Amino acid sequence: MSDRPGTFDPDQPDDETARRLREVLSHEARAITPSADGLAIIREKIRAQRGGRRSWVRAFQIGGAGLATAAIAVIGVVTVQHHTGSNGRKPATAASPGVASPAPAPSSVSALASSPVASAPSSYPVWVYYVDKRKDPQQLLFREITQWTSSPQHTFIKDSVSAMLATAAVDPDYTSYWPAGTTLLSANIVGGTTAVVDLSSDAANGPTGEGAISVQQLLYTIIAGAPKIDGLQLRIAGTPVTSLWGTPMPAIIPVSPSSQVWGHVWITAPAENATVASSVEIKGEATVFEGTVTWQLRSNGGTLKTGSVTADTGAPYRGLWSVTLEGLAPGQYAIRAYETSAKDGSVTFLDDKMFTVE
Amino acid sequence: MLGQFETATADEAVVELYRAHYNGLVRLSAMLVGDSGTAEEVVQDAFVTMHGSWHRLRDPEKALAYLRQAIVNRSRSTLRHRAVVAKYPPAPPPDVPSAEYFALAHSERDEIMAAVRRLPRRQRETLLLRYYSDLSEAQIADTLGISQGAVKSHASRGLAALRSLLEKTS
Numbered sequence: 001m002s003d004r005p006g007t008f009d010p011d012q013p014d015d016e017t018a019r020r021l022r023e024v025l026s027h028e029a030r031a032i033t034p035s036a037d038g039l040a041i042i043r044e045k046i047r048a049q050r051g052g053r054r055s056w057v058r059a060f061q062i063g064g065a066g067l068a069t070a071a072i073a074v075i076g077v078v079t080v081q082h083h084t085g086s087n088g089r090k091p092a093t094a095a096s097p098g099v100a101s102p103a104p105a106p107s108s109v110s111a112l113a114s115s116p117v118a119s120a121p122s123s124y125p126v127w128v129y130y131v132d133k134r135k136d137p138q139q140l141l142f143r144e145i146t147q148w149t150s151s152p153q154h155t156f157i158k159d160s161v162s163a164m165l166a167t168a169a170v171d172p173d174y175t176s177y178w179p180a181g182t183t184l185l186s187a188n189i190v191g192g193t194t195a196v197v198d199l200s201s202d203a204a205n206g207p208t209g210e211g212a213i214s215v216q217q218l219l220y221t222i223i224a225g226a227p228k229i230d231g232l233q234l235r236i237a238g239t240p241v242t243s244l245w246g247t248p249m250p251a252i253i254p255v256s257p258s259s260q261v262w263g264h265v266w267i268t269a270p271a272e273n274a275t276v277a278s279s280v281e282i283k284g285e286a287t288v289f290e291g292t293v294t295w296q297l298r299s300n301g302g303t304l305k306t307g308s309v310t311a312d313t314g315a316p317y318r319g320l321w322s323v324t325l326e327g328l329a330p331g332q333y334a335i336r337a338y339e340t341s342a343k344d345g346s347v348t349f350l351d352d353k354m355f356t357v358e
Numbered sequence: 359m360l361g362q363f364e365t366a367t368a369d370e371a372v373v374e375l376y377r378a379h380y381n382g383l384v385r386l387s388a389m390l391v392g393d394s395g396t397a398e399e400v401v402q403d404a405f406v407t408m409h410g411s412w413h414r415l416r417d418p419e420k421a422l423a424y425l426r427q428a429i430v431n432r433s434r435s436t437l438r439h440r441a442v443v444a445k446y447p448p449a450p451p452p453d454v455p456s457a458e459y460f461a462l463a464h465s466e467r468d469e470i471m472a473a474v475r476r477l478p479r480r481q482r483e484t485l486l487l488r489y490y491s492d493l494s495e496a497q498i499a500d501t502l503g504i505s506q507g508a509v510k511s512h513a514s515r516g517l518a519a520l521r522s523l524l525e526k527t528s
Contacts, residue, residue, distance in 0.1 A: 017521040018489060024470045025389070025490040032394045034384040039376045041398075042405045046372070049406060124369045145373065268377060283377070312381065320381055 033317045036258050039127070040224050043156065123149040127224035128164045129217045130174035131210070132263055136350055139213045140263040141220060142174050144271070156225030157187040157195055164221045165199075171272040171353065176217065177210040177245075178203060185237070187222075189229070194252055195222050198235040211247035216261045223255065230255050259316050264288050264349035265337050275356045279326040286311040288339040288349070291319045298334040328357045368412035371421055372405055379422060380405075383429055386491055390433035390483065392475070400436060404428035426491075426501045430483060437479075466524075473523050474516075481516035484509055 126148040129141045148163040161184045169175060178199075185198040197218070206214060219232050231252040234241040241249050269283040270276050286293045291311035297304045311319025325335075338350040380401065387397035404425050408415065415421040474482055480502065487498045499506045 022489045029385040032385045032388045045406045
C-alpha cells in the first residue's frame with residue numbers, strides 16, 4: 001500500500017482520488033434529507049430530561065467519562081431551575097443550588113445554568129409561523145423566532161400557540177389572519193399525534209378564504225413545539241369547527257407537507273431589522289429547482305450586488321444556503337432572495353430582510 | 359451577531375447550532391451508521407447532551423466540536439451494537455473487493471461509497487471528516503481523540519485503498 005503523506009496536507013490541492021471522494025461524499029450526503037422537525041424533537045428531549053422522566057444515563061453513553069460527569073452536574077442544575085422557575089415545586093432543593101452545581105457557571109453564560117433561583121419564569125426561543133402577505137404566487141408560510149416566557153405548565157403547545165396569537169411578525173411582509181384578541185383556551189393531545197386546540201370566540205371571524213393557510217400556520221407552530229403532532233382538532237369556544245372563515249374543515253385537520261405550504265425561499269439570518277457587522281452571513285432555506293437561489297443586495301432603492309447560490313439540496317427537498325457579504329459600509333440594506341422562474345425569468349417565492357450595518 | 363451568540367443561553371445555542379449544522383451533522387452520522395433514521399437520533403441526543411454541557415462549552419466553536427465528538431462516538435457504538443444485523447456486512451480487507459460487491463455496485467460512485475464503508479473504522483471516520491465535513495487535521499484529531507500524526511496516517515491509508523480501487527476499475 002503506498003503511503004503518500006502529501007495527500008492530506010490541507011494546503012495542497014486534492015489529488016484525483018481525494019477530489020473524486022469529495023464529489024461522491026457530497027452526492028451521497030445530498031441524498032440524505034434530515035427531517036424538518038429535528039429542533040422540535042431536540043427540545044422535547046431536553047424538556048423530558050428537565051422533567052426527569054428520562055434516564056440521565058443517556059448522558060453517559062455519549063462522549064468520554066469526564067464529559068458525562070459534567071453533563072450530569074448541569075442537568076441537575078437545570079432541573080432545579082425549572083422546577084422552581086416554572087412551577088414552584090421543590091423550593092427546598094432550589095434554595096441551595098450549590099449542592100447541585102459543583103462548578104458554578106459565569107453569570108453571563110446561561111440563564112438556565114447560572115441565574116439565581118428566581119420567581120420569574122424562564123423565557124426561551126419559540127418558532128412561530130406567519131403567512132406571507134405577498135401571495136407570490138400563492139400564500140405560504142414563513143417562520144420567525146420569538147422569545148417567549150414559558151407558561152406555568154411549561155407546555156410547548158400552549159407556549160407556541162400563545163406566542164403565535166400574541167406576537168405580530170417582525171417582518172412587515174408576514175402577517176397572521178387570526179383575529180386580534182384571540183386567545184388560547186386549552187390545548188391537549190389525544191391519541192399521541194392529534195392536537196386539540198380550543199380558541200376563544202374571537203377566532204370565529206377571520207378574513208374569508210384565509211382559513212386553510214391559517215390552520216396550517218397554527219399546525220406548524222404547534223409542530224415546532226410538539227413534533228409528533230400531525231393533525232388538529234380545532235374548537236372555538238368549546239365547539240368543534242366544521243368551517244373556518246368560509247372554508248370547510250374536517251374533524252381532524254391533517255398537516256400539509258411542508259413542501260406545499262412553506263415559502264420556497266426563506267432568509268433565516270439576519271433577522272428583519274437586525275444590526276450586523278460589515279461582514280455578514282446571509283443564511284436561508286430553500287425548496288427550489290436544483291437548489292438555485294438568486295439573491296440581491298439593495299440599498300437606497302438600487303441594487304448593489306446580485307448573485308446566485310446553490311442550496312445543499314434541491315427540490316423537492318429543503319436545502320440550506322448561505323452567502324457571505326463582506327466590506328459593507330455602514331448604512332441600511334435590504335437582502336432579497338428568490339427563485340428565478342424557469343418559465344419567464346421572473347422573481348418568484350421572494351423573501352427579503354432589512355438590516356443595518358454599523 | 360457573534361457577540362449576541364457568545365452570551366447566548368443554552369437554549370439559544372441549540373437553536374443557532376441546529377440552524378447552522380444540523381443537516382450536515384445528520385448527513386455525517388448517516389454516512390457513519392448507514393441509515394438516516396438512526397443518524398437523526400444520534401445527532402438529536404448529541405444536541406441534548408450539548409445543551410446540558412453548555413455551561414462548560416459556552417462558545418459555539420467548542421459546542422460544535424463537542425457535538426462532532428459525541429456524534430462520532432455515538433455512531434460508533436450504534437454500529438457496534440447492531441453489527442449482527444448490519445446492512446453492510448463485515449468488510450474484507452479494503453484492497454480486495456469481493457465478487458458480490460462488484461456484482462452489486464451500479465456505478466463508480468456506488469463502488470467508492472461501498473469501499474469507504476469497508477475501510478477500517480478510523481480510516482473511514484478520518485476520510486468522512488476530512489472530505490465531507492471539511493475539517494482540518496487538528497479538528498479531526500480532536501474529534502477522534504487521536505494525534506495529528508495518526509490522522510495523517512489514517513487519511514493516507516484510506517485514500518491509498520480507494521486509489522487502488524479506482525486504478526483497478528478505471
